[in-house]
Amino acid sequence: MGEINVVDAPAQVMASEKEMLFLSDHAVSKKGNDTIFGCYARYLQAAESGADAVNGTVGALLTDSGRLAVNTIVIDEIRNADEMEFASYAPLKGIPAFLDLSKSLALGGSREQLESLGIHMTSIATPGGSGSLHIAAKCFANPGEKVLLRDRHWGPYTGFLDGCGLKMETYPLLPSQDHDDFPFFDHLSFEQAVVKLANEQHHVMTWLNDPAHNPTGLSLPSESRIELLNIFMRQAVNHSKVGFTLLIDSAYHFYAQETHGWANTIVEALQSGMMWPENLVICFALSISKSHTIYGMRNGALICLHPEEEIVSRLHDVFGVTGRQAWSASPRVSQHALCNLHADAQKSLVWRESLDEFHALLHERRESFLQACQQYHVPINPTHDGFFAWLETDRASEIVEACASKHVYLVPLDGGVRIGLCAIPTHHIERVAKVISEAIFETKGSV
Ligand SMILES: Cc1ncc(COP(=O)(O)O)c(C=O)c1O
Incomplete structure (x- = not known):
């Protein structure tokens, strides 16, 4: 079965443990x-x-x-692109039509509802969901601060955080049996950890790979999502001098029964009268790798939601500069191809x-x-x-x-x-x- 090459062969074990003065x-x-x-x-x-x-x-x-x-249609659409689409740089923050598309891919039908409820949103193109996680790590916490994760999480999270000088705090993936009001969400440990971090640092950011969690396949049901959002919003209100970021890592959402469950939950919360605290942003780390089976093309987007237009527009610039400083622009031809594909109802x-x-x-x-x-x-x-x-x-x-x-x-x-x-x-x-x-x-x- 040597014909697939989805990953590289393992690197040779380092020849020796020699001191290498040139390494930082x-x-x-x-x-x-x-x-x-x-x-x-x-x-x-x-x-x-x-x-x-x-x-x-x-x-x-x-x-x-x-x-x-x-x-196949995704690959066909890329193949059909003009040579200039392959050869040119994309705009630094992404092709505008792709940024618009990325919001719809992340939020589905709830996008319009969110907009009509006064939520503003920005998006920047990134090299995969990994690029979005890098930008979040760079922009929403200070070096030395901890980011809140579940104890079972995608391994590379640690590397993304470490690369930005961040540490992690964890809470259990599942609640213990005597606290199972939400069978798939340990709300007590989550809230405790949020409060602890809010009392110790200037920023509280949590990364949540949901739905279709890697490595377990767990998806939070809507009652757990709303509880998590309630806790996070409540603590943002209680700690108004601390910046709060809820990042939904939606690397696999197109392979879940409730693809846009998180966007629906945010709409539901707002419709039930929940006030969005000024010190809170909600982000979606969108990955195109799995949804469009173009793992190697490296496309994704970081989409960020907040009720104030001025804040969202400032975030757009911050993200753009951060991407520029790390990888310049994201790949162009696949952004272009996806826009063409989804603009055509039949192809879509x-x-x-x-x-x-x-x-x-x-x-x-x-x-x-x-x-x-x-x-x-x-x-x-x-x-x-x-x-x-x-x-x-x-x-x-x-x-x-x-x-x-x-x-x-x-x-x-x-x-x-x-x-x-x-x-x-x-x-x-x-x-x-x-x-x-x-x-x-x-x-x-x-x-
Ligand atoms: C949980 C999780 N988040 C994010 C990603 C990022 O994927 P990519 O950078 O290929 O878009 C992956 C990829 O495997 C993943 O498993």
Whole structure:
């Protein structure tokens, strides 16, 4: 299965631990290779040596034959672009039509409602959702401050924060059983952490990868979303001299049942009379990688909402300068192609149909995985949407090794095992659950 190359081969382990005087202190702290890429390389090696190996490692949607799923109309639209679209720079902040489109992709039908409720919004084009996270890290916290995350989160968050001199504070992904008023949101720990940070720093920023959380596939239901928003707004009012940023990382929202749940929740909150505090912004880190299957083109946007036009316009400049200082402009041809595609109702429909097929494939894999986990008594975490499922365990490496010995390749992360349903062919799903169950039993008997 060597034909797909969704990730690079692992870098050679550094030749030695020699002192390298030319590296900065910050650079010296950077070590090794991404765990996920390493696991994928092991899978590739096994497959190439003829083993009947299963790939549950990568974070890209693969078809049942192991090829990267591609939304063909997007690629056709890029191919059809004029050579100038390939060759020219994009405007530094992005092509205006793309910025407009990015707001609709992030907010869906709620965009107009938000605008009619007096919410202003700005967007800047970024190289992927990663670029949006970088801008947020640079602009919404001071070096040394902590950003609030759930304890289970996408690994690169730590690197984005570290690269900007930031630290993290975490709260549990799920509540303990005696505090389960919101079964998928630990509202007590969240509020405690928000208050603590608000008392200690000038900025409180939280990053929330929802819906379809990486690495668990968890999506917050609307009651949890409204509770989270209530808490954040309440604490912003209580700490009026502190800047509050709620960043929704919507890398996978097009693979969730409630694609625009967060925008709907904000509308609902405003319609029920919630006052938006002046010291609060809400941002969406939009990624085009998965929604349009152009991971390598590096497109995304940071969309920011606030009731005051002047504030939003100032943020537009701040973001633009920050992007300029990091990567200049974002890639142009794909911004151009997406605008053409979505300006044409027929093409847009073709994109949607293909997306729906991918979504259905993921849904089928998740359903059969959940069923098989039940059959083989695998205590899998709650999982609803997106690319992944998650086994919470403090023996992740042992379990992953035991699975690898049976040629099922998964990813050990802090606190658990990530199961890449996005990569596992549907006909192998049951085998994966069975092998995990055996691995749990062989290595100890319980997670
Ligand atoms: C949780 C999460 N956020 C953001 C991203 C950013 O993706 P990209 O930079 O490719 O748009 C990813 C990609 O895997 C992700 O998993």
